[in-house]
Amino acid sequence: MTNSSTTALPVSIQSLSKHYGAVRAVDSVSFDIDAGEFLTLLGPSGSGKTTLLMMIAGFTRPNAGSIRIDGQEIVHLPPHKRNIGMVFQNYALFPHMTVGENVAYPLRLRKIPRAEIEDRVNRVLDLVRLAGYGARRITELSGGQRQRIALARAIVFEPRILLMDEPLSALDKQLRDTMQIEIRKLHDRLRMTTISVTHDQREALTMSDRIAVFSKGRLEQVASPVELYERPESRFIAGFIGESSFLPLHRDARGICFGDQQINLAQDADGVDGDSLLMLRPERLRIVSPGDVTNMDDNLFDGQVVTAAFQGESLLYEVMLSGGQKVFVRAANRSENLRAMPQAGEKVTLRLGRADTRIVRAGG
Template identity: 75%
Template sequence: MAQPSTTALPVQLQSLSKFYGAVHAVEDVSFDIKAGEFLTLLGPSGSGKTTLLMMIAGFNRPTKGSIRIGGQEIVHLPPHKRNIGMVFQNYALFPHMSVGENIAYPLRLRKIGRAEVEDRVRKALDLVQLGGYADRRTSELSGGQRQRVALARAIIFEPRILLMDEPLSALDKQLRETMQIEIRKLHDRLGMTTISVTHDQREALTMSDRIAVFSKGRLAQVATPTCLYDQPQSQFIAEFIGESSFLPLRKASGGLAYGGQVIQFAETSPDTFDKPMLMLRPERLHLCALEEANKGADGNIFDGQVQTVVFQGDSLLYEVVLSEGHRVVVRVPNRSDDLRRMPQAGNRVALRLDRADTRIVRAEG
């Protein structure tokens, strides 16, 4: 995590809920956000993430619960008294104003003197790499440049917290990926407590110190990107963060079993779930011909048949149906010297999962 600035403040959410009649948009959410942390609220549409962000911003009033910034309760404060910067999905720039006037607007509202406004606008433009653009019209800017202007306007008055609602969704894929890194760099320079909303799991993994995953209005798990990816607590999280295949396990005398074999784990076999599922990340599986498989290897071996092979540029995606009938997806890096030796559709193959990569999750439903 970036070193927090001296003005960065922590955020505490306690038993936060928002009900619309019988619809529970957000239900009983509690967690803390560290000062200077970049936290992303991640989840599918309708999961409650934007509703939660708008409650922090002050645009939605919670049905119940507490929101504290730096230890101060803010639930009863209007948005303009919370000292929070906001970047909206559509940027919300004023088309009749120049770039400089858009960025200066929060300072004008605060009755800041002209000389200081001009100085801070110039510094803000330099910070987002738009030096010299103050007199441009916003209609003359690209999507990425408008997003930078919206960022500059949100941070120019030095807010305690920065909130971003799907800030990159309007950009094309290549520009979106570039801006993810630029925003992260900007956050590291400013050290500002930042809370962002997205439904894009790769964006969340790229930008965040921690990610809070939401499902049906409830907090499913909050953890670092690495922990969420490698140690998801449920099948839903494993499916939403990256790609996964799943195999149902049953309890056996030697631990947890699939088919006729007891699954090997790096540590003691876990048995905390009523319906345990073996999580298979496609890039963690090793694909080889049956005759090359080492049955005594330190890992778990599964036999199957290749159904399809899909070329995806940097990798090949294999769909393999195991002997027990379950479908598993395997991703293999595209290395030209390996392609001629790789199995083809219809070939019998073996999949090896190293013990260190063997994880179970809780089944949904």
């Protein structure tokens, strides 16, 4: 395989739409993907992400809009003329062929000379760490090995773009976690422009340079994993990426408030109005005693533990605030946290550092 850093191409999506009767599967979506970028389309089932991927691949025809690769319009090109590699959700491997024959299939379609086919197949199998597996049957492979063969077949002809539709959904959790790292390492080595679809937010956070979040056919936000997690633009995104609780805010003469309590913000409060919510990430809240609070800019909330759960690597608490709102607190499994673990019914004080306050809009 050649290094694709010099041949990776940018993709531009402009006003792309796909309708099925009254259903707007993809509704006027626009964004750009940089050459060599790993971008993930993330969203719940029915959000439009797979339909968008199929339009890029050429298997679904849009009702309107443009898809350009390196400035070239490809909407009217059939799939086989787009030079795009595709990893399907079910891998779509041929069970009657050997591993080598599966990987060689796209090269034979392109009438590559036999000697070159053999060389390319051997090199790509080595790249996905399955050297020597060429003579094996597909039925002799594990789930993780089949996933690697599907990936090898998608990149063996050195496509301009690699598309992946839920590539890890068929794997168990432990193998899925391992393959996330393996695919990312392979992407970093090849620097091929990659567009992947998933509904798994942890998978998206682990593998992506940027994530495009979809809901009901519309693009909600495109950002890096860190920016998306730390600064989501709406309640939908904050709730879909990670875990969050939300408290309603209002503005009065004192400033921004939750109920009768003034909230100290780390961000500009100019845009905060009646449609704004305080986002509480469970890992950013701490259960404290009043004597532990030394920074008076921290935000404190009184409440009562509803449930306390030991989850192995962490402790999860459901807390009812004095105003009746339920929030969740997650503490790392450390000896001091285990010793001081409050039980259901105990009154507690929660601390949210000013630097950890985040405001999102209620809509979206």
